[in-house]
Amino acid sequence: MTAAPPMAPPPTVTSTSAADLWRRVRGPLGFLLALTVIAVVLSLGSRPYPQGDLDPDSPVPEGARALAEVLRERGGEVTIARDTAEAVESLGPGTVLILTQSHRLLPEELDRLAAAPGDRLLVQPTTAALEALAPGVAVSGRVEAGTLSPRCGLPAARAAGPADAGGELYAVEEGLACYPAPEGAALVRSSGDGGTVTVLGTGAPLRNSHLDREGNAALALNLVGGRDVVWLHPDVPVAEGDATLWELLPQGIRLSVWPLAFALALLALWRGRRLGPLVAERLPVVVRASETTEGRAGLYAARRARDRAAAALRAGFLDRVRPLLGLNAASTPQATAEALAERTGESPDRLLVLLYGDPADEGGDPHSVDDAALVRLADELDRIEGSLR
Structure with missing residues (x-):
């Protein structure tokens, strides 16, 4: 008897402990946690940049952040104001006010700026802003955007040379006019009691996208002249309260509504009394068709017009x-008698006499010699018509 081969020992089962599991996953978990913390910190520290045209904080091509940074690098202090109160508080005798987006200001805000000290640089101002902040300057025309030459005695413009000044054009009563065009000048400067006022008909020389073109940067820096700047870029006004359509109408229109309504009422009354009723005569009496038929039959009977009655029946x-x-x-x-004979089986000759009379009979139509013959004609016509339907 052979001996059984020795049996191999059973395989050992290894168990993974919690410590081994933690050592395996702590690296990836730490990496994911670090990424999460960095993303949260970056999201908390970031803020959206303004996107408005000529906004001194906006880095977009239409903004003016590059010019504001250049002014700060040259040693000037640039205060960015978003409302009139902040701008007036920062203005002083040695400052220059740069006003953009003047259409967002109310008349009372323009009056407060007019009373503040310092020089002013108005970029494409509205008519109301011109009247309040630049007396003696008026819009005279417009020229297409493009490069213009200064051709004037203003040192700031002559030193800058050609610039992208095409836009609104102005006329000034007493002052300097630069970058001329056929209908006026794109830049004018006048002096007043509070300081000098410079009006620029376009914001192109101040924008980020145009600052490195031609003499735009030099023109903007020369107009400021190394002084402290208060840049007023008003925020879009927020509507407060609701107004009805009647309240939005000008007072002159509201006052004219009642006289116009009264005059219209008088006109309607006058014309209505003059015209009178639309139809002066009475309408004709409406008669039923049966009454009309009976009346015509009575006339035929009274005049013994059997031939006319027979002709009406046949027609x-x-x-x-x-x-x-x-x-x-x-x-x-x-042709009529033959077509009718084919449909009814009647004799064409008889139908021809029935429908049109007998022209060969010298005594006249046999179907209208008396009332009985006329009745027989009506009966025959009804019978034939009934056979066709």
Whole structure:
């Protein structure tokens, strides 16, 4: 008897402990946690940049942040104001006010700026802003955007040379006019009691996208002249309260509504009394069709007009029957009698006499010699018409 081979020892089962599991996953978990913390910190520290045109905080091509940074690098202090109160508080005798987006200001805000000290640089101002902040300057025209030459005695413009000044044009009563065009000048400067006022008809020389073109940067820096700047870029006004359509109308229109309504009422009354009723005569009496038929029959009977009655019966019969036979009013009597004979089986000659009379009979139409013959004619026509339907 052979001995059984030795049995191999059973395989050992290894168990993964919690410490081993933590050592495996702590690296990836730490990496994911670090990414999460960095993303949260970056999201908390970031803020959206302004996107408005000529906004001194906006880095977009239409903004003016590059010019504001250059002014700060040259040693000037740039205060960015978003409302009139902040701008007036920062203005002083040695400052220059740069005003953009003046259409967002109310008349009372323009009056507060007019009373503040310092020089002013108005960029494409509205008519109301010109009247309040630049007396003696008026819009005279417009030229297409492009490069213009200064051609004036203003040192700031002559040193800058050609610039992208095409836009609104102005006329000034007493002052300097630079970058001229056929209808005016794109830059004008006048002096007043509070300081000098410079009006620029376009914001292109101040924008980020145009600052490195031509003499735009030099023109903007020369107009400021190394002084502290208060840049007023008003925020969009927020509507407060609701106004009805009647309240939005100008006072002159509201005052004219009632006189116009009264005059319209008087006109309607006058014209209505003058015209009178639309129809002066009475309307005709409406008569039923049966009454009309009976009245005409009575007239025929009173005048013994059997021939006219027979002609009326035949004409009505033919008008109703011809479309059923495929004929029209231009069909000859013979063709009508033959077509009717094919449909009814009657004799064509008899139908010809029935519908049109007997021209060979010298005594006249046999169907209208008396009332009985006329009744027989009506009965025959009704019978034939009934056989066709």
